[in-house]
Amino acid sequence: MKKLIxxxxxxxxxxxxxxxxxKKQAAPVQGVLRTLDEKGTQYAQTAHQIWxxxxxxxxxxxxxxxLQAALRQAGFRIETGVAGMPTxxxxxxxxxxxxxxxxxxxxxxxxxSQAAVPVQQANPTxxxxxxxGHHLFGTGSVAAAIAxxxxxxxxxxxxxxxxYGTPAEEGGGGKVFMVRAGLFSDVDAVLTWHPGSQNAxxxxxxxxxxxxxxxxxxxxxxxxxxxxRGRSALDAVEALDFMANLxxxxxxxxxxxxxxxxxxxxxxxxxxAYAQVNYIIRHPDMxxxxxxxxxxxxxxxxxxxxxETRMEYEYETGYFNVLPNLALSELMYRNLQTVGGVQYTPxxxxxAEKIMTSYPSGNLRPxxxxxxxxxxxxxxxxxxxxxxxxxxxxxxxASMSAATWAPGTSAHSWQAVAAGGTSIGxxxxxxxxxxxxxxxxxxxxxxxxxxxxxxxLIRRRGADFKYVSLIGDMPPPLQYRTH
Numbered sequence: 001m002k003k004l005i006x007x008x009x010x011x012x013x014x015x016x017x018x019x020x021x022x023k024k025q026a027a028p029v030q031g032v033l034r035t036l037d038e039k040g041t042q043y044a045q046t047a048h049q050i051w052x053x054x055x056x057x058x059x060x061x062x063x064x065x066x067l068q069a070a071l072r073q074a075g076f077r078i079e080t081g082v083a084g085m086p087t088x089x090x091x092x093x094x095x096x097x098x099x100x101x102x103x104x105x106x107x108x109x110x111x112x113s114q115a116a117v118p119v120q121q122a123n124p125t126x127x128x129x130x131x132x133g134h135h136l137f138g139t140g141s142v143a144a145a146i147a148x149x150x151x152x153x154x155x156x157x158x159x160x161x162x163x164y165g166t167p168a169e170e171g172g173g174g175k176v177f178m179v180r181a182g183l184f185s186d187v188d189a190v191l192t193w194h195p196g197s198q199n200a201x202x203x204x205x206x207x208x209x210x211x212x213x214x215x216x217x218x219x220x221x222x223x224x225x226x227x228x229r230g231r232s233a234l235d236a237v238e239a240l241d242f243m244a245n246l247x248x249x250x251x252x253x254x255x256x257x258x259x260x261x262x263x264x265x266x267x268x269x270x271x272x273a274y275a276q277v278n279y280i281i282r283h284p285d286m287x288x289x290x291x292x293x294x295x296x297x298x299x300x301x302x303x304x305x306x307x308e309t310r311m312e313y314e315y316e317t318g319y320f321n322v323l324p325n326l327a328l329s330e331l332m333y334r335n336l337q338t339v340g341g342v343q344y345t346p347x348x349x350x351x352a353e354k355i356m357t358s359y360p361s362g363n364l365r366p367x368x369x370x371x372x373x374x375x376x377x378x379x380x381x382x383x384x385x386x387x388x389x390x391x392x393x394x395x396x397x398a399s400m401s402a403a404t405w406a407p408g409t410s411a412h413s414w415q416a417v418a419a420g421g422t423s424i425g426x427x428x429x430x431x432x433x434x435x436x437x438x439x440x441x442x443x444x445x446x447x448x449x450x451x452x453x454x455x456x457l458i459r460r461r462g463a464d465f466k467y468v469s470l471i472g473d474m475p476p477p478l479q480y481r482t483h
Contacts, residue, residue, distance in 0.1 A: 029438060032147050033339075036434055043143045043433070044426040046070060050135035051421050054108035054128035056481040057168030060087045063106040063135070064165055067142050071163065074146045083177040085476050089165035090183065093149045098188040098447050099160040100440045101395065102145050103388065105169045106138035110481065114414040116421030118354035129417035132170065133195025133404050136420060140193065140402075140429040144436035151441055159444045162187065166387070168480075171211075173317045175387035177476050179394055180469050187395045188450045189328060191439050192388060193432040195420065196401030197409045199341040200373035201333040201435075203324035203398070207256070208286035209385035210293050210470045211316035212279045214240060214300050218309040220273035230271025231308045234264050237275045239303035244279070244296060251292055254381075256282040278316065284381040286320045286389075286470065293470070316477060318470025320389035323460055324379045327453040328398030328439075333375050335438040341370040342403045342427045351422060352406040355415050361408035368407040369428075384411075394467055396453035400435060404428030 050063045064087045068078050076091040112129035113122040123129065130136075145163040152159060164183070167174040178184065216237055221230030244257055251257075259279045265272030279296060283289045297313070304311035344352060344366055352366040391397055404425040409415045419425055443450050458465075 029441070032151055032437055032441065033434055035150065036143060036147050036430060036437065039143065040426070040430055043139050043429070044423070047135045047139040047426060047429060048421065050106055050139065051130050052125065054126045054130055055106075056110060056128060057107040057170055057172040058085065058087060058476070058478045059481060060106050060167055063138070064089060064167070067104060067106065067138050067165060070142050071145065074149060076145070076149065076163070082183060083181040083476070085167055085174055085177060085478070087165070087167040088174060088178070091145065091163040091165070092160060094152055094158075094160040096158045096160060098443060098450050099162060099186055100148070100443055101184065101187045101190040102141045102161070102163045102436060103175070103190065103192040103391075104138035104141040104163055104165050105134040106165070107134055107168050107170050107172070109170055109412060112412065112414060112417055114417035116418055118351050118418060120358070120414050129414070130420050131412045131414070131416045133416060133420045133425065134169065136195050136404050136425050136429040137193065138165070140433040141436065143430070143433040144440070147433065147437040148440045151437075152444065157444050161440065169387055171317055172477060172480055173319060173387045173471070174476070176318060176390045176469055176471060179390040179467065184391060184395050189443055189453055190391055190395045190397040191328070191332065191436050192397065192399045193436060194399060194401050195404035195416075195425070195428065196411075197403060197405045197407050198368065198373050198401060199336060199371065199403050199431060201329055201336050201398070201400035202373070202376040203326050203329040203379050204322070204376070205284060205324055205379055205381040206322040206389055207282040207284055207381055207383060207385045208289040208319060208321040208389065208470070209280055209282045210289055210318040212281075212293070212296070212313055213316050214277050214279065214311060214313045216275050216304060216309045216311050218271065218273050218275075218307070221271045223269045223271050227271060232271050233275035233309050234272040236303045236307040236309045236311065237261055237264065237277045239306055240277065240300050243299040243303065247295060247299070252283065252288060254284050255288070255292060257292070282385060284321055289470065315471040315474050316480065319385045319387050320393050320470070321381065322386065322389045322397070322399075323392040323457065325392070325396045325398050325453050325456055326377070327449060327456050328396055330375070331442060331449055332398050332400050332435060332439045335442065336400055336435045337372055338438060339431055339434045341372055342424070342431060343370050344424070348422070348424050351419070351424065355406045355418060356408060358415060359408060359410070364407040366407065369403040390467075390469065393461055393465070396450065396457045400432065402428040402432040402435075
């Protein structure tokens with residue numbers, strides 16, 4: 001009997017000890033969430049300002065200044081204009097290991113002007129729009145970084161929090177130039193997110209991609225009076241396109257080759273002296289992209305030789321496929337479950353219902369925004385490309401999405417712009433900010449998770465991996481949105 005009483009007392013003490021320990025761990029977490037809630041209106045205002053500005057890649061002067069100002073006021077050290085990009089920055093607080101990195105994007109897209117209403121209606125102040133939600137992306141990451149900084153400071157926990165302001169994701173590839181400049185060399189883990197139509201965090205990959213601009217120079221001549229004197233640059237473009245289309249039969253099935261002729265001549269009675277075609281090559285594996293890229297280059301050389309024209313080319317973009325990291329994805333997913341999804345007010349639900357009638361939404365309901373999607377481990381490649389891919393090959397990286405748009409909304413659509421300009425987008429942004437903050441705090445508390453993630457990275461990429469970007473030594477295309 002005495003033995004039974006002793007065991008009961010021991011179990012009671014152990015259980016209460018574990019409960020007390022759990023309560024002690026939960027208290028700081030609740031404080032972080034509460035702080036983010038208290039500052040939610042402030043961050044929503046910043047995000048909406050950037051939404052209204054809708055600045056294009058490498059021209060995000062006011063947007064980057066808004067984010068930098070918030071970080072500077074919070075005590076971060078700011079380095080601007082990194083890797084040769086005027087609108088880029090790095091914000092740092094703390095010292096020592098581990099170094100946890102967040103990413104912030106803030107560029108808009110051209111030609112997707114939309115007001116914050118559930119019907120298609122242009123924004124009268126701009127022709128651009130945040131159809132990929134980067135106004136939320138950048139602001140949410142800043143909110144998370146500041147929350148982590150305040151936790152590190154209040155708990156006197158060693159470590160460094162660093163936020164990378166990465167411009168021109170939409171075609172400019174700002175992160176690639178940062179990786180190439182070695183700006184992630186001391187980072188232990190990168191946690192990031194992206195606006196979307198659901199709350200999810202699974203270790204998916206993306207398509208590696210390279211964009212190449214081919215320029216052909218020929219000889220102008222009268223197309224009827226002296227065609228024999230001309231050498232058509234347009235013929236060279238068409239020859240290249242013909243060979244590329246024949247090549248489609250002889251590349252791996254997952255390959256995507258897109259092109260558009262941007263210059264084909266000025267008048268049909270003049271042999272075109274100049275023509276231009278822009279290509280994008282994609283595949284789930286960046287090694288395959290390199291191989292197909294070389295084949296397209298040889299085809300371009302052959303097209304120039306066969307038409308007696310001169311060819312030159314330049315890279316526009318080049319992204320690695322995202323290298324998934326299971327250890328970090330599991331960490332973020334646990335914290336996403338803790339935070340939960342987006343709860344709509346009656347007004348937000350009505351907005352979502354209205355906008356969901358404008359596209360095929362299947363069995364989705366507005367309530368889907370409150371759910372967290374199941375964790376998937378198949379690691380399939382989503383049919384898109386991102387410059388986050390390059391980061392993921394040099395630093396363990398995990399990403400999540402938050403329901404900043406009505407369920408079923410596709411990116412780069414007017415519906416995404418519309419919801420992103422409302423409280424629906426702002427609520428999703430705070431889901432991401434909270435999840436990232438909690439995940440970073442857990443990494444500071446348990447650095448062995450970062451060690452495990454690093455070992456996984458080395459295993460996946462190979463011990464002999466050496467980073468060489470797909471774009472060579474080209475400088476950032478700072479004017480790519482102006483011509």
